[in-house]
Amino acid sequence: MQDSDERKTILIVDDIVDNIQVLRSILASHYRTRIATSGDKALALADCQEPPDLILLDVMMPGIDGYEVCRELKRRANTRNVPVIFVTALEDASDEERGFDAGAVDYITKPVVPAIVLARVATHLALQQALKDLEKQNCVLSENVRLREQVERITRHDLKTPLTAFIGIPALLKNRADLPADVIDSVRMLEKSGMKMLDMINRSMDLYKIESGTYRFRPVPVELVKTVSQIEFELSGLINAKSIKLMTYVDGEEASADSRFYLDGDETLCYSMLANIIKNSVEASPDHGLVKVSFCERPQLRITLNNAGVIPLEIRDKFLQKFVSHGKMGGTGLGGYSARIMAEAMGGTMSFTSDDITGTTIVIDFAKDARVKTGERDFSHLRTLIVENNQMLLFTISETLRSIGLHRIEALADSEALLPFLDSKPPAQLIIIDWQPAAGSCRGLIEKVHASDDWRKVPLLIIAPESMSEECSHLDESDAVLFVSKPFSPDILAKKVEGIIERMLQLASGGDADDSARA
Numbered sequence: 001m002q003d004s005d006e007r008k009t010i011l012i013v014d015d016i017v018d019n020i021q022v023l024r025s026i027l028a029s030h031y032r033t034r035i036a037t038s039g040d041k042a043l044a045l046a047d048c049q050e051p052p053d054l055i056l057l058d059v060m061m062p063g064i065d066g067y068e069v070c071r072e073l074k075r076r077a078n079t080r081n082v083p084v085i086f087v088t089a090l091e092d093a094s095d096e097e098r099g100f101d102a103g104a105v106d107y108i109t110k111p112v113v114p115a116i117v118l119a120r121v122a123t124h125l126a127l128q129q130a131l132k133d134l135e136k137q138n139c140v141l142s143e144n145v146r147l148r149e150q151v152e153r154i155t156r157h158d159l160k161t162p163l164t165a166f167i168g169i170p171a172l173l174k175n176r177a178d179l180p181a182d183v184i185d186s187v188r189m190l191e192k193s194g195m196k197m198l199d200m201i202n203r204s205m206d207l208y209k210i211e212s213g214t215y216r217f218r219p220v221p222v223e224l225v226k227t228v229s230q231i232e233f234e235l236s237g238l239i240n241a242k243s244i245k246l247m248t249y250v251d252g253e254e255a256s257a258d259s260r261f262y263l264d265g266d267e268t269l270c271y272s273m274l275a276n277i278i279k280n281s282v283e284a285s286p287d288h289g290l291v292k293v294s295f296c297e298r299p300q301l302r303i304t305l306n307n308a309g310v311i312p313l314e315i316r317d318k319f320l321q322k323f324v325s326h327g328k329m330g331g332t333g334l335g336g337y338s339a340r341i342m343a344e345a346m347g348g349t350m351s352f353t354s355d356d357i358t359g360t361t362i363v364i365d366f367a368k369d370a371r372v373k374t375g376e377r378d379f380s381h382l383r384t385l386i387v388e389n390n391q392m393l394l395f396t397i398s399e400t401l402r403s404i405g406l407h408r409i410e411a412l413a414d415s416e417a418l419l420p421f422l423d424s425k426p427p428a429q430l431i432i433i434d435w436q437p438a439a440g441s442c443r444g445l446i447e448k449v450h451a452s453d454d455w456r457k458v459p460l461l462i463i464a465p466e467s468m469s470e471e472c473s474h475l476d477e478s479d480a481v482l483f484v485s486k487p488f489s490p491d492i493l494a495k496k497v498e499g500i501i502e503r504m505l506q507l508a509s510g511g512d513a514d515d516s517a518r519a
Contacts, residue, residue: 007032008125011052013042013069014087015061019110023056023087026114027121039064043072046079054125056108056117059088059099067102074103075241083124087112091182103237106189109182116183123190206268207338210345217345218405219264220380224274224303225255228293231275235282242287246278249294261295263303263366265346267402273346276339277305277362284309284360301366308359316354379405382504383428385421389413393434397463400490404498406430415445427454429504430497435464446481457507459500463493 009032012023017037024033034052036042039061046052055073059066066086073079085106086099096107106120173179173187209215228248232239239246248255263270274293281291285307294304311319322337340350343364354360384406388394398409412418415433431449450456461482484496 008053011055014058026117039069055084056087070102220407221262222265222267222270224261225259244282246291251296269342273339273342276335280335281307303364305362311354380407383408384430385428386411387433400493429507432461
């Protein structure tokens with residue numbers, strides 16, 4: 001058991017003493033606990049010099065109910081990042097939706113099961129700590145080259161390694177038939193949270209690559225109206241807390257459900273760039289204000305974002321520089337800076353104006369003739385099929401392929417789904433299979449793939465333990481089967497795929513890939 005000074009603090013909020021005692025008996029041996037029997041007392045105990053690390057909050061209470069307590073916690077700077085788990089007897093889906101809309105991260109139904117309470121509390125504390133660690137590492141990343149290299153190692157290994165369990169265990173649990181439906185829903189939410197954390201880590205690595213000059217820009221069409229909608233959903237807690245109205249326009253007209261606007265860019269950079277400037281605009285806007293995002297193509301491709309807030313004079317001259325922040329608790333001063341260098345990495349330029357009459361307007365201009373760089377080869381039409389059931393590995397493989405320009409990716413959960421796929425779909429130009437030793441030999445599967453006239457020339461890349469390398473090396477005399485041992489490096493995977501790009505291009509054009517073109 002941890003020393004009492006090191007243990008996390010859980011605030012238990014319930015107006016019924018028996019309920020408090022049940023939760024306290026479950027948690028007391030693992031965490032420090034505080035008790036509140038009303039919404040007012042909960043706010044007073046939470047919004048203090050040392051706020052709790054997590055709050056277990058009852059919904060039905062006299063006076064201020066749990067929903068309003070949660071909304072108020074998310075409005076306050078000192079408590080907005082404290083995870084809130086609702087503990088309630090309400091089981092209707094609309095009640096859960098209302099709880100998540102208020103800002104809760106999870107839902108536990110009464111009567112509580114001790115194992116589930118401990119598991120969910122531990123998971124959300126771990127995620128919260130990981131997010132704090134990641135934010136600190138991002139600050140360190142920007143200090144100097146030596147520290148950036150150190151943080152690269154940390155983000156690639158130290159943070160991703162625990163995420164393997166955080167993503168992999170929910171993937172196993174959600175397939176169990178003996179778990180209640182509400183538990184399965186929570187497990188799915190935890191899995192998505194883990195994927196979001198992994199996505200954040202990879203975005204921070206993009207920033208590092210841009211700063212160090214190692215980022216390779218391979219443009220593909222990115223639809224920005226949908227991107228803004230996704231960002232609005234991600235920021236819904238902050239937007240609702242300030243009663244902000246976010247509106248999107250395309251060529252001067254308010255965007256509809258069918259509106260589309262494309263930029264030849266990088267999907268991850270476009271999302272991060274827009275997310276940073278939209279979040280900054282929402283935070284800077286007065287309550288009940290309007291944040292306006294506009295896209296136009298003439299006289300040049302331009303993105304503008306306006307809010308009624310004004311950039312303080314103290315930082316206005318250096319607003320888009322690194323570490324510039326003013327009056328924002330926990331602000332790193334990296335949001336505007338990272339958005340600017342991401343825009344520049346995609347061939348854009350960012351500028352702004354700010355005054356008391358028009359508010360603040362961010363402008364990002366892209367030269368039409370700079371959309372696709374001369375001499376860059378286009379691989380975006382090549383199709384890849386991945387057979388992988390681990391979401392983190394699927395994400396890693398997909399991101400590696402995208403880094404070399406392969407964006408048309410389809411995924412199957414297991415090899416059993418591959419055979420029907422071969423009969424119903426036109427051929428891809430590459431199949432990647434993560435082979436598990438428990439599945440036995442992959443010889444039979446590969447023989448069936450090569451028995452198809454349409455698929456027999458398609459390269460197969462097998463990712464498997466080193467112990468299977470000899471078996472894989474003897475599977476095909478024509479060298480159409482490639483092998484990557486795991487755990488694998490994304491760089492090794494990228495080089496292996498780059499080695500067969502010519503063969504993939506020949507297959508896509510309808511030509512035969514002769515033996516000399518095979519890697």
